[in-house]
Amino acid sequence: MxxxxxxxxxxxxxxxxxxxxxxxxxxxxxxxxxxxxxxxxxxxxxxxxxxxxxxxxxxxxxxxxxxxxxxxxxxxxxxxxxxxxxxxxxxxxxxxxxxxxxxxxxxxxxxxxxxxxxxxxxxxxxxxxxxxxxxxxxxxxxxxxxxxxxxxxxxxxxxxxxxxxxxxLTLNKSYAETLYGYLGQRRSFRWAELNADLLASPNAAPTDAQLQAFYDENGTQFETPEVRKISYAWLTPDMLVDDITPNEDELLALYEERSGEFNQPERRIVERLGFADTDAATAAKAAIDAGETSYDDLVTERGLTLEDVDQGEVSRDDLDGPIADAVFALTEPGITDPVETSLGPALYRVNAVLEAQETSFEEVRDDLVAEAAEDQARRAVLDKLTEVEDLLAGGATLEELGTDTELEFGQINFSDDEHEGIAGYDNFREEALLLREGDFPEARELSDGGIFAARLDEVVPPALPPLADIRDDVAAAWDAAETKRRLSELGESLKAQLDAGTAMEALGLVGRTETDRGRTEFIEGTPPALLVTAFDLEKASDTALIPTDDGAILVELLDISAADLSADEAQNFLTQLSQQGSAGLAAxxxxxxxxxxxxxxxxxxxxxxxxxxxxxxx
Structure with a gap:
C-alpha cells in the first residue's frame, strides 16, 4: 500500500x-x-x-x-x-x-x-x-x-x-454533462391565465334536462360518504386533570428532578480542531488573525466537516482546567489560542455564549402544578385499563361502562370527514375502520394517554341523494364544468391566433414574461404543469394550452438557454456527480x-x- x-x-x-x-x-x-x-x-x-x-x-x-x-x-x-x-x-x-x-x-x-x-x-x-x-x-x-x-x-x-x-472505474464524462445539460437548461416564456372574465357572456341557466344528464354522468361526486355508526366509552387525562391537586412535596420533588433544566451554569457552544503539534496550531491561529484563512477553511482542508469538530454546548465542568480557562476566557464568540489537550494541541472556536440561568421554584410553580396534574391524570387513566378490560371480558356493555365507571359513553357517525372529539385521535380512526358488526369491544389506548372501547352498530353505505335534494350543488358543479369547457374552446381559438403570430396583448390577454427560468423553480400562483409544459416545448414560438381546475393557461416559448458547463456551479455539480457516479459504479x-x-x-x-x-x- x-x-x-x-x-x-x-x-x-x-x-x-x-x-x-x-x-x-x-x-x-x-x-x-x-x-x-x-x-x-x-x-x-x-x-x-x-x-x-x-x-x-x-x-x-x-x-x-x-x-x-x-x-x-x-x-x-x-x-x-x-x-x-x-x-x-x-x-x-x-x-x-x-x-x-x-x-x-x-x-x-x-x-x-x-x-x-x-x-x-x-x-x-x-x-x-x-x-x-x-x-x-x-x-x-x-x-x-x-x-x-x-x-x-x-x-x-x-x-x-x-x-x-x-x-x-470512473463515470463517463458525457453522462454528467448530459444530466447537467438537462437540469441546467433555462427557458424564457410568456403565459396568460384564461378565466371566466374573458367569456363574452355568463353561462345560461341549465335546463332540467342538462342538470339531469350531468347528475347521471357525475353522480359519484355527489355521493354521501360511508358512515359507520359507532358507540364508544372513553376516558382521557383532560377529563380528570381538573380534579387533581398535586401536593407541595410532589412539586418540590419535580423541581429538584428538573433542576438541571431550571438552573444551568454559564455555557459555551464550541468547536474543536486538533493539530499535530503546537507549532502547527500556533501558525494556524496566526493565519486566522491575519485574515489569510478562516477556521472553516482549516476544517475543510483537513477533510472534515463542521459536524466533525462540533463539541456542542459545554459548561466549565465539562472541560479540563486549561481548556475551560481558555474557552471561558472568551466573553463573546471567537477563537482561543492553542490549548494542550489529551489528544494534542487544538484551537477552540466559541460560537455562542450562554449566560447562567437560575429559575426559582416560585417562578415555575404554576407550570409544575399543571405538569404534575397531567402526569397523575395519565397514570390514573392507565390504571383503569385493566379494570375496563376485566369488565368487558365479564360481559359489561359500553353503556354500563359509562354509568358504572369514570368512562364517558358516546356515539358518533364516523366518516373520513369527521374529526371532532374522539374522531380527532388517529388511534380511534384506525380502530373505527377495523371494527366489524358483532365484534366485542376491546380496551385500547389513545395517543394522549387516554383509553377507549368501541362497538360498530351499523354501516351506512355511500348513497346518491335524489337530484331534487341537491339541485343547487349539481347546478353549481354544472356551471363550473361549463365554464371550463367554454374556456377550453376559447383557449384553442386563442392558441391558433397566437401560432399565427398575433401577440397575447392583441388577443386581449394579460401576459406575464418569465425570463431564464429553471425547470426546478417555483412560480407563485401557478400550477406545476406550467413549468413542465414550458420545458416540454421544442423550440421558440411553440405554444401550449394547459388545463387548470377553473380554466386554462396559454403559454408561448420565447427562448431556450443551454446550460453553461463552464460556470463554477456547473463544474462543482459535474465534479460531485462524477464522484458519486463513479463510487456507485464501483460499488x-x-x-x-x-x-x-x-x-x-x-x-x-x-x-x-x-x-x-x-x-x-x-
Missing part, C-alpha cells in the same frame, strides 16, 4: 473504521459462546466466528435503536429478519477475506503499525502512538492485540482487493464481484450455532 499522498479524508476514514471496530468489539471476548461453539459458518476455509456474528448482531441492534429512537429487542430483530441481513453482510466480507487468502494478498506489520499510529484513541499526551493506551483500550473491550491486529490485517487485505477490482461492480467470489468458494452455515448465538442475545 502507498505510504504517501493520502488525503486527510482517507486518514480519517481509517481512524473511523478502527474506532468502530474497537467499539463494536466491546463486550465480546475471544472465548466464544460458552467455550463450546467457535464458528457459525464459513466461506471456503475462512470461518465466520461466533464473535463476528455476535458483534454484527449487536451493531445491528444498536443501529436500529438509534434510527428508530427506541430499543430494538433481539426478538424484534429475528421477526424482521435483521439477523439474516447480518449473516449476508458477514458472508460477503468473509468471501473477500477468503479470496485474499487464496491470492496470498496481505499487508505487512509496518502497514498495520502505521494505521494503528493514526488512531487518536491509541495516542498518548504527546500525540504519538502509546502502546499502553492501545492495550488499555483493547483490554476494556476484552480483546487481545493479536486478535485486533489480525482483524485489521484482514480488513486491509480486503481493501487492497477492492482497490484492485474497482480502481480506475455495483464490487458487489457483483463479491457474489461471484462467494459462489465460487461456497458458503456453509451452522444453524445450530446460529440459533445458540441468537438465544444468547435475548
Amino acid at each position: 502507498a505510504k504517501s499522498g493520502k488525503s486527510s479524508a482517507s486518514r480519517i476514514a481509517v481512524w473511523g473504521i478502527l474506532l468502530l471496530l474497537v467499539a463494536g468489539l466491546a463486550g465480546f471476548g475471544s472465548g466464544g459462546l460458552g467455550g463450546n461453539i467457535q464458528t457459525v459458518g464459513s466461506v471456503g476455509d475462512t470461518p465466520i466466528t461466533v464473535q463476528e456474528y455476535q458483534r454484527g448482531l449487536q451493531q445491528e441492534l444498536d443501529f436500529e435503536t438509534r434510527r428508530r429512537q427506541q430499543p430494538v429487542s433481539m426478538q424484534t430483530a429475528l421477526q424482521e429478519g435483521l439477523d439474516i441481513r447480518v449473516r449476508e453482510r458477514l458472508a460477503a466480507s468473509t468471501a473477500l477475506t477468503e479470496e485474499a487468502r487464496v491470492m496470498s494478498l496481505s499487508v505487512g506489520d509496518a502497514e498495520v503499525l502505521r494505521q494503528l499510529q493514526q488512531v487518536p484513541a491509541f495516542q498518548g499526551p504527546s500525540g504519538a502512538f502509546d502502546r499502553d493506551a492501545y492495550e488499555f483500550a483493547l483490554e476494556r473491550s476484552s480483546l487481545r492485540p493479536a486478535d485486533f491486529e489480525d482483524d485489521l490485517r484482514k480488513t486491509a487485505a480486503r481493501e487492497l482487493l477492492q482497490q484492485a477490482v474497482t480502481g480506475g 455495483d461492480v464490487f458487489e457483483l464481484y463479491g457474489q461471484a467470489v462467494q459462489a465460487r468458494h461456497g458458503l456453509s452455515l451452522d444453524q445450530v450455532a446460529i440459533n445458540a448465538v441468537n438465544a444468547s442475545m435475548r
Whole structure:
C-alpha cells in the first residue's frame, strides 16, 4: 500500500473504521459462546466466528435503536429478519477475506503499525502512538492485540482487493454533462391565465334536462360518504386533570428532578480542531488573525466537516482546567489560542455564549402544578385499563361502562370527514375502520394517554341523494364544468391566433414574461404543469394550452438557454456527480464481484450455532 499522498479524508476514514471496530468489539471476548461453539459458518476455509456474528448482531441492534429512537429487542430483530441481513453482510466480507487468502494478498506489520499510529484513541499526551493506551483500550473491550491486529490485517487485505477490482472505474464524462445539460437548461416564456372574465357572456341557466344528464354522468361526486355508526366509552387525562391537586412535596420533588433544566451554569457552544503539534496550531491561529484563512477553511482542508469538530454546548465542568480557562476566557464568540489537550494541541472556536440561568421554584410553580396534574391524570387513566378490560371480558356493555365507571359513553357517525372529539385521535380512526358488526369491544389506548372501547352498530353505505335534494350543488358543479369547457374552446381559438403570430396583448390577454427560468423553480400562483409544459416545448414560438381546475393557461416559448458547463456551479455539480457516479459504479461492480467470489468458494452455515448465538442475545 502507498505510504504517501493520502488525503486527510482517507486518514480519517481509517481512524473511523478502527474506532468502530474497537467499539463494536466491546463486550465480546475471544472465548466464544460458552467455550463450546467457535464458528457459525464459513466461506471456503475462512470461518465466520461466533464473535463476528455476535458483534454484527449487536451493531445491528444498536443501529436500529438509534434510527428508530427506541430499543430494538433481539426478538424484534429475528421477526424482521435483521439477523439474516447480518449473516449476508458477514458472508460477503468473509468471501473477500477468503479470496485474499487464496491470492496470498496481505499487508505487512509496518502497514498495520502505521494505521494503528493514526488512531487518536491509541495516542498518548504527546500525540504519538502509546502502546499502553492501545492495550488499555483493547483490554476494556476484552480483546487481545493479536486478535485486533489480525482483524485489521484482514480488513486491509480486503481493501487492497477492492482497490484492485474497482480502481480506475470512473463515470463517463458525457453522462454528467448530459444530466447537467438537462437540469441546467433555462427557458424564457410568456403565459396568460384564461378565466371566466374573458367569456363574452355568463353561462345560461341549465335546463332540467342538462342538470339531469350531468347528475347521471357525475353522480359519484355527489355521493354521501360511508358512515359507520359507532358507540364508544372513553376516558382521557383532560377529563380528570381538573380534579387533581398535586401536593407541595410532589412539586418540590419535580423541581429538584428538573433542576438541571431550571438552573444551568454559564455555557459555551464550541468547536474543536486538533493539530499535530503546537507549532502547527500556533501558525494556524496566526493565519486566522491575519485574515489569510478562516477556521472553516482549516476544517475543510483537513477533510472534515463542521459536524466533525462540533463539541456542542459545554459548561466549565465539562472541560479540563486549561481548556475551560481558555474557552471561558472568551466573553463573546471567537477563537482561543492553542490549548494542550489529551489528544494534542487544538484551537477552540466559541460560537455562542450562554449566560447562567437560575429559575426559582416560585417562578415555575404554576407550570409544575399543571405538569404534575397531567402526569397523575395519565397514570390514573392507565390504571383503569385493566379494570375496563376485566369488565368487558365479564360481559359489561359500553353503556354500563359509562354509568358504572369514570368512562364517558358516546356515539358518533364516523366518516373520513369527521374529526371532532374522539374522531380527532388517529388511534380511534384506525380502530373505527377495523371494527366489524358483532365484534366485542376491546380496551385500547389513545395517543394522549387516554383509553377507549368501541362497538360498530351499523354501516351506512355511500348513497346518491335524489337530484331534487341537491339541485343547487349539481347546478353549481354544472356551471363550473361549463365554464371550463367554454374556456377550453376559447383557449384553442386563442392558441391558433397566437401560432399565427398575433401577440397575447392583441388577443386581449394579460401576459406575464418569465425570463431564464429553471425547470426546478417555483412560480407563485401557478400550477406545476406550467413549468413542465414550458420545458416540454421544442423550440421558440411553440405554444401550449394547459388545463387548470377553473380554466386554462396559454403559454408561448420565447427562448431556450443551454446550460453553461463552464460556470463554477456547473463544474462543482459535474465534479460531485462524477464522484458519486463513479463510487456507485464501483460499488455495483464490487458487489457483483463479491457474489461471484462467494459462489465460487461456497458458503456453509451452522444453524445450530446460529440459533445458540441468537438465544444468547435475548
